[in-house]
Amino acid sequence: MPDALDIFRLGNAAVVAPAGHGKTEVIANVAALGRRALVLTHTHAGVHAIRSRIKRLGIPQHAVAVDTIAGWCMRYTHAFPGIAKPCEGMPRSNSEWEQLYRGAILALGISAVRDVIASSYDRVLIDEYQDCNGGQHQLAIAISAIVPTVVFGDPMQGIFEFAGATLSWEGGIHNHFPLAGTLETPHRWAGKNPELGVWIAQTRQKLMAGEPIDLADGPIAYRQSDDAFDMGTFFDGIDDREGTQAAIHCNKAICYRLAQATRGGFQAIEEMAAGRLQEFATAWDASSDMHGRFAAVNNIMGDCFHIKQLADDEPDDPDDIAMGQEMTAISAELGGDLGVTAARRLFAMAKERPSWRLFRREIWRDGEKAIAELEAGRAASMSEAAGSIRQRVANSGRRMPLRTVSTPLLLKGLEFDHVVIPNAGHFQRERLASAKLFYVAISRATSTLTISAADRIIVFPKPTI
Numbered sequence: 001m002p003d004a005l006d007i008f009r010l011g012n013a014a015v016v017a018p019a020g021h022g023k024t025e026v027i028a029n030v031a032a033l034g035r036r037a038l039v040l041t042h043t044h045a046g047v048h049a050i051r052s053r054i055k056r057l058g059i060p061q062h063a064v065a066v067d068t069i070a071g072w073c074m075r076y077t078h079a080f081p082g083i084a085k086p087c088e089g090m091p092r093s094n095s096e097w098e099q100l101y102r103g104a105i106l107a108l109g110i111s112a113v114r115d116v117i118a119s120s121y122d123r124v125l126i127d128e129y130q131d132c133n134g135g136q137h138q139l140a141i142a143i144s145a146i147v148p149t150v151v152f153g154d155p156m157q158g159i160f161e162f163a164g165a166t167l168s169w170e171g172g173i174h175n176h177f178p179l180a181g182t183l184e185t186p187h188r189w190a191g192k193n194p195e196l197g198v199w200i201a202q203t204r205q206k207l208m209a210g211e212p213i214d215l216a217d218g219p220i221a222y223r224q225s226d227d228a229f230d231m232g233t234f235f236d237g238i239d240d241r242e243g244t245q246a247a248i249h250c251n252k253a254i255c256y257r258l259a260q261a262t263r264g265g266f267q268a269i270e271e272m273a274a275g276r277l278q279e280f281a282t283a284w285d286a287s288s289d290m291h292g293r294f295a296a297v298n299n300i301m302g303d304c305f306h307i308k309q310l311a312d313d314e315p316d317d318p319d320d321i322a323m324g325q326e327m328t329a330i331s332a333e334l335g336g337d338l339g340v341t342a343a344r345r346l347f348a349m350a351k352e353r354p355s356w357r358l359f360r361r362e363i364w365r366d367g368e369k370a371i372a373e374l375e376a377g378r379a380a381s382m383s384e385a386a387g388s389i390r391q392r393v394a395n396s397g398r399r400m401p402l403r404t405v406s407t408p409l410l411l412k413g414l415e416f417d418h419v420v421i422p423n424a425g426h427f428q429r430e431r432l433a434s435a436k437l438f439y440v441a442i443s444r445a446t447s448t449l450t451i452s453a454a455d456r457i458i459v460f461p462k463p464t465i
Helices: 004-009 023-031 044-056 069-079 094-108 111-120 134-144 169-176 194-209 231-235 252-261 275-285 290-304 318-331 339-350 361-375 382-396 424-429 434-442
Strands: 013-016 037-041 064-068 123-126 149-153 179-182 221-224 245-248 305-307 356-358 403-406 416-421 445-453
Touching (some): 004 023, 037 044, 044 382, 069 094, 123 134, 194 434, 290 305, 290 318, 290 361, 339 361, 416 434, 424 445
Parallel strands (some): 013 149, 221 445
């Protein structure tokens, strides 16, 4: 595998980077070698990760520009609206996103724009290339005609096939960006569990070939169970697990149910758009009376809290009863001008009830922040407040709980000391990218990996590479 200097000296090229093999470090080191580099990635979290690595390595900030692909395109399309024809504001529909990338390509056809880009950067590096769709690929080709461009990615982490990220590396990408090599050192597991890193790398090769995987043969804990809600998979040996933990399931709704079943021991995290928060905000804004607002608050409470059911011979908790009565009284104040103050008090009290366990802390916390924004007059509506809060999360990155349960889509790019995969057989039932989803899930683990399944042998269809 070529080192950073070798990569810098290349023209247009592609580097395959399996999970945990130091891709971000390589990108930062390559970016530091020239006069000024442009690094493009897909998400604000990715931008934050790259900037943090650049800062840690002591690379001057002026030497590297880091941006999302969409953000970079929006600047150029809005600078040349006559030819690019961008939509107003942020694109929402697929057709608007496609127009954004078409418009950026048209802008790159202007000689003055090409001159600016050529004089601004001597290298363009594009991260997570397996997540690019056709429009983004055509954009990269257009950029590579102006400035030498190196793309980094892993075909085995291409789990966004449902969103149109179906580029073929061998049949499409390498025609324009020839393969320079594959990163070979599993840095993620060094000093933690090197044997696990080797097993995951070997499993990646087997998944690519469509070969069977023996879950009981290797440095992982196999538990024979076909029940995703087998709590033994989550909690057996938990006292010996120091550090971060993640349970991974492909179905978002089941993740919420698993978080509830663990009584908040594992916290569910939300997609960046936070649809449930927006649903609450929309319901609040649509109601001005107590009954409508109570329904909005009560419904989101039901989706975020596990409420302990008393056994037949178990006495009521007097403190819980008293708090319930106080919350009922506060609910009567939800209508009218002071309704948002009542909502703030209800959100705060719900977390303190002895028999309630919060399992969607992220959405509840952001709900509290949105209510505070509205109460302080910094937003005209709950929807505006909720949107503002989630935009801040997108820009700055989310705070991960110590123990989380979520999907491969939301945990991709992250790592955890310990990973639990309940009922791994469910990955086989995924219609698209089943082997890739499984690989993304297992490669999040750095120290221990626990997998439950009905059978120790698991086989996936050979993935499209």
